[in-house]
Amino acid sequence: MFSTMLSKNSNKKPTEKLFNFYQDSSLSRMINFLNEAVVVIDANGTIEMLNSTSASLLGIEKDKLLGHNLLELVIDDTGKLQTYVIESLDAGQQGLISSPPMEVNLQADKGNKTQVCVEMSISTLPEAFSSANTLYLCILRDLTLHKAEYGSLLHKANTDYLTGLANRHRFAEYLDKQWDVCEQDDVPLSIIFIDIDHFKDFNDQYGHIAGDRCLKRIGETISLSLPNRDTLAARYGGEEFALVLPRCSAQTAQLLAIRIKRHISQLSTRQFALSQESELTVSMGVATQMENRYSSKEGLLNAADTLLYQAKSQGRDQICFL
Numbered sequence: 001m002f003s004t005m006l007s008k009n010s011n012k013k014p015t016e017k018l019f020n021f022y023q024d025s026s027l028s029r030m031i032n033f034l035n036e037a038v039v040v041i042d043a044n045g046t047i048e049m050l051n052s053t054s055a056s057l058l059g060i061e062k063d064k065l066l067g068h069n070l071l072e073l074v075i076d077d078t079g080k081l082q083t084y085v086i087e088s089l090d091a092g093q094q095g096l097i098s099s100p101p102m103e104v105n106l107q108a109d110k111g112n113k114t115q116v117c118v119e120m121s122i123s124t125l126p127e128a129f130s131s132a133n134t135l136y137l138c139i140l141r142d143l144t145l146h147k148a149e150y151g152s153l154l155h156k157a158n159t160d161y162l163t164g165l166a167n168r169h170r171f172a173e174y175l176d177k178q179w180d181v182c183e184q185d186d187v188p189l190s191i192i193f194i195d196i197d198h199f200k201d202f203n204d205q206y207g208h209i210a211g212d213r214c215l216k217r218i219g220e221t222i223s224l225s226l227p228n229r230d231t232l233a234a235r236y237g238g239e240e241f242a243l244v245l246p247r248c249s250a251q252t253a254q255l256l257a258i259r260i261k262r263h264i265s266q267l268s269t270r271q272f273a274l275s276q277e278s279e280l281t282v283s284m285g286v287a288t289q290m291e292n293r294y295s296s297k298e299g300l301l302n303a304a305d306t307l308l309y310q311a312k313s314q315g316r317d318q319i320c321f322l
C-alpha cells in the first residue's frame with residue numbers, strides 16, 4: 001500500500017543509496033535510542049536515516065522509507081507546505097537553521113489510517129554529523145491525540161451541557177461573524193428569542209429533574225425545526241433559547257417562529273414522564289437587521305429582547321415582531 005502511495009506521487013526512483021553510508025554511523029545509532037520520532041533527510045528531502053519510533057508512527061517499515069523523499073509523504077493539495085520545507089532546507093544550506101514547528105499531514109499505513117497529523121520541526125545538523133552533504137534532523141510529534149482532545153474541548157467550550165445546543169459564548173461569537181457578513185454583503189440577519197412561559201411553576205410542580213427533561217426536549221424540538229445548517233440555535237440562559245438566522249428576511253424568520261411555536265405546543269408534558277397533562281407554551285421575539293435598521297448587533301439583540309418581553313407582558317404564548 002505504501003509503495004502504491006509513493007508511486008502515485010513520484011516517478012523518481014529512490015536516490016543513490018547514500019543512506020547505506022550512514023546506517024552504522026554514530027548518529028544513526030543515537031537516534032535509535034530516542035523516544036521521539038526522528039527522520040534525517042538531505043537537502044532534497046531524501047530520507048537518509050530514521051529511527052524505529054518514526055517508522056512505527058507512520059506504520060511503514062524503516063527499509064521502505066529509507067531512500068524515499070519525505071516531501072512525497074506530505075499531504076498538502078496547495079503545495080504550500082512542500083514549498084516551506086524546501087525553502088527551509090535551502091536556507092539551511094546557508095547556515096544553521098531551526099524551523100518553527102509546523103503542522104503537517106503525512107501519508108501513513110496504520111490499520112485503517114492512511115494519514116497521520118504531526119508537528120514537524122526541522123534543524124540543520126552540525127557538519128560533524130553530515131560528512132560532505134548537509135543533513136537535517138526532522139522531529140515528528142504525533143498530534144492525533146492532541147487533535148482529538150482539542151476537538152473535544154472545543155466542543156465542550158461551545159456547547160450547552162444540558163441541551164446539546166450552542167451555548168451563549170458560541171452564540172455571541174457566531175452573531176459577531178454573521179453581523180459582519182450582513183454589513184459587508186448587505187444581506188438580512190434575523191434573531192429569534194424563545195422563552196418558556198411560567199417555567200418556575202413547571203419546576204415547582206414537577207421538580208427540577210422533569211424541568212431539565214423539558215428543557216432538553218424543547219432544545220431538540222428547536223433543533224429539528226431549523227431550516228438549514230447556517231442557522232444557529234443556542235441556549236441563551238436558564239429557560240431562554242436564541243436563534244441566529246443569517247441571510248434570513250423578517251418574513252421568513254416570522255414563519256420559522258410560528259413553526260417552532262407550533263412544534264413546541266405539540267409536545268405534551270406526558271413526554272417528560274409526567275402523569276398529569278398540562279400545557280407548555282413559549283413567548284417569542286423576532287427582530288431583523290435590514291436596510292440598516294439597527295446600528296449595531298447589540299441594537300438588534302435589544303430589539304428581539306424587547307419584543308420577547310412585549311410578548312410576555314401581552315399575556316405570553318405569542319410571538320411579537322416589528
Ligand SMILES: Nc1nc2c(ncn2[C@@H]2O[C@H](COP(=O)(O)OP(=O)(O)OP(=O)(O)O)[C@@H](O)[C@H]2O)c(=O)[nH]1
Nearest residue numbers: 195196197198199200201203208209211212238239
Ligand atoms: N429545571 C431547570 N430549571 C431551570 C434551569 N435554568 C433555569 N431554570 C428555572 O427557570 C425558572 C425561570 O423562572 P422565571 O425567570 O421566573 O420565569 P418563568 O417562571 O418562566 O416566568 P415567565 O418567563 O415570566 O413566563 C426558574 O425557576 C429557574 O430555576 C435549568 O437548567 N433546569
